[in-house]
Amino acid sequence: MTITAAALAAHRRLAERVADLTDDQAREPSVLPGWTRGHVLAHVEGVTEAMARQAENEGTKLEPYPGGRPARDAAIEERAGRSAAEHREAIAAAVARLEKAWSEVRDWATPVGYRDGTMEGTAYAVWREVAIHTFDLGLGPVVFEPEFCEHLVDFLATRVPDGVQLSLVSPGRKWTIGAGEPHELRGEATDLVLWLAGREPLGEVTGPRPELDPWP
Known part of the structure; x- marks a missing residue:
């Protein structure tokens, strides 16, 4: 597409x-x-x-x-x-x-x-x-397609602050961004990228969440 x-x-x-x-x-x-x-x-x-x-x-x-x-x-x-x-x-x-x-x-x-x-x-x-x-809109859950999750992680990678290595782990996929103190978050891909986008996910995301930098 x-x-x-x-x-x-x-x-x-x-x-x-x-x-x-x-x-x-x-x-x-x-x-x-x-x-x-x-x-x-x-x-x-x-x-x-x-x-x-x-x-x-x-x-x-x-x-x-x-x-x-x-x-x-x-x-x-x-x-x-x-x-x-x-x-x-x-x-x-x-x-x-x-x-x-x-x-x-x-x-x-x-x-x-x-x-x-x-x-x-x-x-x-x-x-x-x-x-x-x-x-x-808050009209119910959304599910992002894998291609969108890939794009959003790439676009928002600069939100990960210096000195932090962030790993986002979902079933079948892992993204690692940055270098430094490790933070590993686990959840569904949509929930992980929603958190990276500054939203509170509807599903469970486990792990220590670092403070993110502003949007690029």
């Missing part, structure tokens, strides 16, 4: 998860402190639009959000209180825009403004954001 296909598949799973979301549920707290589910959905819409904008302007390095982080945050607050149906419609429109923009990309190695990376990197960003925020 290509990275764009994986990202769009993550969006389909999110759409299925919120298909029956009610207005009251949209206003309830999410897993993220201070954010309702509406905030999470507004953010998913915004980041999807931002990555579509990167593709629509291929060859021009634009910042992801016009107006920067303050404008991004203001848009989330403005959109958070929408009805559940309005959230679903807005995200669907953003996905359609993204899919069209991606279909017209000429070179996935094109530099972009997002993280001073490449167009391909924006597709990985959509994959990460949508998959993790599906969990953040």
Whole structure:
């Protein structure tokens, strides 16, 4: 599966998860402190639009959000209180825009403004954001595919602080990151990468948990 296909598949799973979301549920707290589910959905819409904008302007390095982080945050607050149906419609429109923009990309190695990376990197960003925020909605457990777990461990490896060797052990898979004082955590792969992403896993994770550095 290509990275764009994986990202769009993550969006389909999110759409299925919120298909029956009610207005009251949209206003309830999410897993993220201070954010309702509406905030999470507004953010998913915004980041999807931002990555579509990167593709629509291929060859021009634009910042992801016009107006920067303050404008991004203001848009989330403005959109958070929408009805559940309005959230679903807005995200669907953003996905359609993204899919069209991606279909017209000429070179996935094109530099972009997002993280001073490449167009391909924006597709990985959509994959990460949508998959993790599906969990953040707090609408039940999620199970990440093995390929996503591999990507997320690689992306978040810099969160392991200096002087720590972190081993994440799940059935059939072990990741070892860093060097120094050993910390071995055991659990299902999804729970381990959720912890690495700063979330409290729903399943059991055993072992001493080191303090993690910020997101890269």
